[in-house]
Amino acid sequence: MLRALKEDLLHDVKSKELRVIVISAEGPVFCSGHDLKELSTQDDVKHHTEVFEVCAEVMTLIQRLPVPVIAKVNGLATAAGCQLVASCDIAVASEKSRFATPGVNIGLFCSTPAVALGRSLPRKVALEMLFTGEPLSAHEALMHGLVSKVVPEDKLEEETMRISRKICESSKSVLALGKATFYRQMAQDLDTAYKITSQVMVDNLTLRDGQEGIEAFIQKRKPVWSHAQDKKK
Template sequence: MTDTPLLLRQDEDGVATLTLNRPQSRNSLSQGMLRTLLETFEALADDASVRVVVLAGAGPAFCAGHDLKELRAAEYGRAYTEALFADCARVMQAIVHLPKPVIARVHGIATAAGCQLVASCDLAVAAEDSRFATPGVNIGLFCSTPMVALSRNVGHKAAMQMLLTGDLIDAPTALRFGLINEIVPAQDLVSATRTLAVKIASKSPLTLAVGKEAFYRQAELPLAEAYAYTAKVMVDNLEARDAREGIDAFLDKRAPVWCGR
């Protein structure tokens, strides 16, 4: 046992940076890590001081996926594995449902459930040397749960290529597939991600929350229903104080002052 925290948190300028802190195991997602992440995302949902979340990894990698040593030690007991994958699913959905944008800051490898984390985040900035894979097929364990997030981020053929081969793909390929937004030199990763996070954090927190929820909800609807739903969202959004302030500020050629309502 150790007193070293599984997750580090640093808040600055409306941005909460969460750092997976199991560098000795490439930040693998133990059950303890998953539950700590879930508790943290639940707390962040109600934290008005935070407008954007950055998810990063300590040490040489972003995240290598599930902790296979922990899985082996548990002797693959069904009750344990059911709880583990349920916890993982809750974490990934907590990222999507969090009313604040989440940016993955990726370096090293992001594999299996680590790649799932990247795909679950709203945005991803990656170092030039980062690599991505869903390699479960190589050890007889198809990456079925990572497939859910991956297939919602990249084209079907790209997703199937990653899932069926298990091969590592480089950052340019991940960018071409649509898994990440930007590639930067390794030495610029922290500053580039922070610049993006602070820029987003300068927007109305209400507008960010409304927009993120609407984005994911409309994506699952048929076209006509999506337009009907988003039209209502816009009508409701126009009644918010921040929308009125933003329009007035634009017309007055001044910076808006957000109140979050």
């Protein structure tokens, strides 16, 4: 499953046509994490190690992709499923959605999900979830920053598509540069972050789509994006 997800995430990633990825599910569960049967074989430490390595690879891959990744959640997201939501760039959830890390119930603390949760939620909220296994409601998830938008269930498709379409109105190369820079600068102190991003702003302006955007703005017309990564000659 993790390997299939990884392959799907990487599918056509360099195509100009791929502009945004939406991760969604069918049925009442968004994702409930690892198949516990895979984790039960007592001696197979090697297999367990591989499972968690591939999992971490998929979660960090999301941030490395050149397009925005949206989690569209309509139901329960638990354990590595909750980690998946936390690892996306944007998350839109229906009001009935819930988020939990119930590993403690089966003696397996959600330590890998905690990496993503601890970076998406206030520490106390994350720890109460991890220590008790109890779910956050969609509105609590929004208040605390685990998701970026909550809508009624019958508006979930519409809102996700609205955000996706808005993203598709922009230049792919500009978004790719912006996303990569965002994660890069967040790992730095303030002064280094500004040094990196000031240079990126100048680079962005030399992109074909950077110049096209500003020219179009000044000429009061709609920009025509090339989505290309090359610089304006």
